[in-house]
Structures are given as structure tokens and as C-alpha cells.
Amino acid sequence: MIGTAIPAGLLPRVGVRALAGVAVLLAAMLGGVVLGETPLPWNTVWAALANNLWDARYLVDPIDQGIIWFYRVPRTLVAAACGAGLALAGVVLQALVRNALADPYLLGVSAGASTGAVAVTIMGVGAGAIGISGGAFLGAALAFGLVSLLARAAGGGPAQMVLAGIAGSQLFNALTSFFIAKSANAEQARGIIFWLLGNLSGVRWPDVTLAAPVAIAGFLACLWHMRALDAFSFGADAASALGIAVRRVQIVLIGAVTLMTATMVSLVGSIGFVGLVIPHAARFLVGPRHGRLIPTAALIGAIFLIAADVVSRMLIPGQVVPIGVVTALVGAPGFALILIRGKVRG
Template sequence: MTSDDLARTATTAVPAAPEAPEVPVTAARTVRTARIGRAGRRRALSVGGAGLVLLPLSVALAVTVGAAGLSVGDVFQSVAAHLGLPVDPPSALRDAIVWELRLPRVLLATLVGGGLAVCGAVLQTLTRNPLADPYLLGISSGASTGAVAVLILGLGSGAAAALTAGAFTGSLAAFCCVLVLAGATAGGSLRVVLAGVAVSQLFSALTSLVVIWAGDAQSTRGVTFWLLGSLASASWGGAVLCAAVTGAGLLVCWAAAPALDALALGREMAASLGVAPGRTRFVLLVTTALSTAVLVAASGAIGFVGLVVPHAVRFLVGARHRVLLPACALYGAIFLLWADTAARTLFSPREVPVGVLTALIGVPAFAVIMRGRSAGS
């Protein structure tokens, strides 16, 4: 057998080692992705479950905090008695403190916090701007102008209902101005941001003009306190209105969660996935604007809730809006609830506007979040 025959025989008997196939690599990557997906779902369930436990517990505990010492049992007895359950009600004084003073305020804090956090998460996606929050559209400045018109100019005799109506009217006027400047379909992201900045400056100037022109020392002090955010005037009527608006807004945004996931990839990608970017963005911008208008009318200008909470929750549960939005509602409610509890008790007998505390907490927290995101990128 010649050398050539030996070479041919060896080649036939021992085939060359095949190249590494791509299938096992792809399969390994798929398994790894599935594991990450399962881990993310477990973490999201854990975070959501913790929020569902912490929120009612926080509400019950926050009602007991204050100058008049109350227990969780007093809170339960008062609520159960008003619901018609067969329990012995607490004393008239304790029942009035729980039912008329603290519980409406605590519930309003949870609704405002949850609503602002959801609106912030939606606006950050719609504008693709991580610094966006519910005040991006100038709604806060418009509400401030409307409230100042009631407080200083005496429209509606300065009643609480007139204050809410004035703030609500100013908010809607500001949003309409944004729509006019940004275009019928809310334009592009940059146009919305620029329109919001311009409208915010316009209504801030109008507020200052009214204060300087017609205000005195006492009214100016009251306006300043309201502009910094306060839940001191909370009532059951305001809580019910905010509950209806917040619930409806959350349902609309949650139903649009797949569209928000697509819009987070860009307008072109969203359109290729079957989403109508212009119509979807317009509907969601209107929803967030109306929600923010009602919340600001009830609480004043409370900043940083809609900015910090979505970033923190997104870090915990990821960017899928089907999970992100309910988690933002839960943890935004918890955040503002305890911020307001601290605002009304830390400096007793004085009360600090809750917007001051949210800024003092929000700025360092936001700095930590941004540093963590920068380090991870």
C-alpha cells in the first residue's frame, strides 16, 4: 500500500473534527436568558408582594403617628365602626382624629404619591428623557397660577373647593398651551420638552405678577406654603376624587403597557411593531396631564416623587411597563405617605411643607441612583 493509499485510508477512517456548531451556543444562551427571565419575574413578584404588604401596614401605622397617641386598634375600631361592622367604637375624640383628620390625609398622600410616580414613569418613556417628571409639561406652574388667583385675587371667596377648581383650571390651561406649541399630535420628544419649559416659565411669571401686584404679607406666606406642597387641607371629597382619577389613569396607562415598551425603543421601532406612535403618545400625554392636574390641585406642587420613584422601581423590577407601573403606584404611595408623616410630626407643633422633604430626600437619592447607573454602564 502506497503512502497515498495510507493517507486516503486515514482520512476515510478518521473524519476531520467538525467545526464547533452554533446550536449548542445558541441553546446555552437561550437557557441563560430564560434563567435571567425567571429570576426577573421572581424578583418582580417579590417586590410587588412586599409593596402590597407594606402599603396597608404603612397606612395603619401612619394614622397612629401624631401628637395624640393612638394605637392600631383605635384605627381599626374607628374604620370598622364607620363601615357598619359590629365593633365597639373608640371615644368620640379618637374617632374624630382618625376618621376626620388623619385617615383622609394619609389616603390622599398614598393616592398623590402613587399617581405622580406612575405619571413620571410614563412621561420618561414617552419623552425618552430620564429627567422627565409630571411637571415637565408645565402643569404644576399652571396649577400654581390658578391657586394664586383664588388665594390672592379672592376668586370664589378663597374656599377649598374654589382653590381646587382654580388649580385644576390652571393645569388644563397650561397643558393646552403645551399642545398648541408642540403640535396636534404632541410633536416629537424634544418639542414636548421645549414646550413644557416655555409654558412653565410663562405661568411662573404670571404667578409672580399676581403675587407682586395684589398680594400682602399674609397671603404671600400662604401662597408660598401651598406652592411647596401640602396635604394639610385633605378631605374625604378630595381623596375620593383623587382615587377615581388615579385609578382611571393607572388603568389607561397599564392597558398601554405593550405600546410603552415599544415606544421605549423609538418611534420607528414602535411603528414597525404595529404601534401608532402619534396617537398613543397623545392619549397618554392627555391622561398624565389630567391626572397630574387633579393631584396638584389637591396637594400643591410636590416635586421629585415622579422623578426618583420610577428610577428606583425600574432598578428593582426592570423596564417592562406591565410590572413597572403597578410597582411605581405602590412605592410612590409608600414614599409620599411617610414623607408627609415626617413633615407633619418632625417639627411639631410646626408643619413643614411635604414638598420640602421630598426635595431633601429626592435629590440625594437621585444622585445615588444616577451614580449607580453610571457605574453599571
């Protein structure tokens, strides 16, 4: 039997790093609950959490109890799931497309999901047969299919895929604007536009039961195909030569990316740059091997979006800034750094 020797001390180091990462995530989640428009004392947060988790019956103001359990806890959990899901989507797309600039936002998947969600919300597409998440999924799948066909017609290279994604994004963004202008009243239009910029204000516990399972399923699907993703980094032909069932793996992974992106967009709107910048940050820390890259990107994405949500609530006193604005303020310089360092492969 041929085995691979594990260097002495490697497993303990990996375990320590994993525990450190989980500890940082838990600290970020606790910060997401404590910090906000109205900062709450740590002891109040602990008491409220204990009351709901273990029926501890500490004396907590009912208003504070409601803010913590029914508003901030689900908001933080959904932010973590969305950050992890979008980061994973970026990891997968960058491997499949072999382009450092590939992410759901740039390839039009987010724009297609937004169009599908808006079509269901204000135009009644589907006549109630599909929900907002279903409409977002169909829109995301349609957008990715259209972008793929356009890129193949233009030559099929990584650069053509990104250019086709930009064209697809513009098309679906225009369709979204048309639907809003045609069917939404002034109040609906204002709410939808704010939602499209990224907004977790309306997130509640039912959204957690949708976002968390999708993020976990997407994570497991990516982890299951980590060796295939390593092979795809060298091209589909190389993956096929190594015995990878290219078409099947592509369908599974693209389906996972589409599902994660559509679910997150349907819940919190279109949030850019998470799927673009976070995978590069993870590669900088752990290298390109997907066995390490996938959990690291998911962890960093979750922490990043929780932190961005906290900033969005505290940046302007008395007003919540769309979270997409905060991610863009961080992601745009990161995007520029990727370009300057010459990481783009065309």
C-alpha cells in the same frame, strides 16, 4: 396559534411579590393613621376604624375618633393617591419624551397646574364656571403645550424638552407669584405659599372621592397602553413601525398625565421629585418593561408619599413641615445619583 411560554414558577413569584407590596402599602397606610403630631395607640386606631367601617361601637374618645376618621384616614388615602399618580406621570413622560429627567415638575406641568389653581382661587378666573381642579387642569395643559412647542422649535430632542420644561416652569412660577402679589392679601398669600410647597393639612373625605378615582383611572389608562409605552421607549418612529397609533396614544397618555397632575396639585400643591425619582427606583427593582414598571411605580409612589407625610408631621415637634420639603430632601440626592450614574439621555 403562537404563544409565549411562561416559565415555571413565574406566576407564583409574581403573586407573592404583589401580595408583599400590598401588605407594605397597607402597613404604610396604617402607620400614616397611627403616627403624627399626636401618636395614637394601635388599639384606639383599630377601634375607631371598626366603629366607622362596621359600626362596632367600641368606646373611643370622640376627639380621637374625629382625628382618626375625619383627618388622618382621608389624609393618608389622598397621600397614597397623589404619590401613585405623580409616579405614574413620571413613568409615562419618561417613556414619551425618552429622557430620564422628565417628570411633571421638571417639564412645567406642575407649575402650570399651580398657576391655574391660583388664578381660580384668588382672581376668580372662570367666574365660578370651573373649579380649582378645572383651573389646574387647564393650566397644566397650557404649560405642557407651550413646553412642547418650544422644544419642537428648538429641535425636538429629549434634552431640548427638558430645557424647555425648565423655562416653562420659571414662566408659570413667575405668573403664580404675580397673581399672588396682585390679588392676595397677606393671610391669603401666606396660605397659598405654604400650599404651593405641598400641604395635606386641609385634606378631607371629599378630596378622597376626587383623588382616588383619578389615580385609579390614570393607572388603568397607563396599564392599558403598557405595550405602547414599551415601544415609545425606542422612539415614536419605532412605535409607529410596530403598529402603534402614535398620535392617539400620545393624546390619551398626555391627557392622563395632565389630569393626574392637575388633580393632585389642586388638592395638595406642587410636590417635586416624586415623578422623577420613583420611576427610577421601580426600574431598578423590576426592569424597564412597563407591564411590571407601572404597578411597581404606583405602589412605591403611594408608600413614599405616605411616609413623607408622616415625616412632615413629626420632623419638627408642634409644627407641620410642607411635604414638598421632605420629598426634595430625599429626591435631590436621588436626582444627583441619576446624573452621576450617567442615566441621562440627551
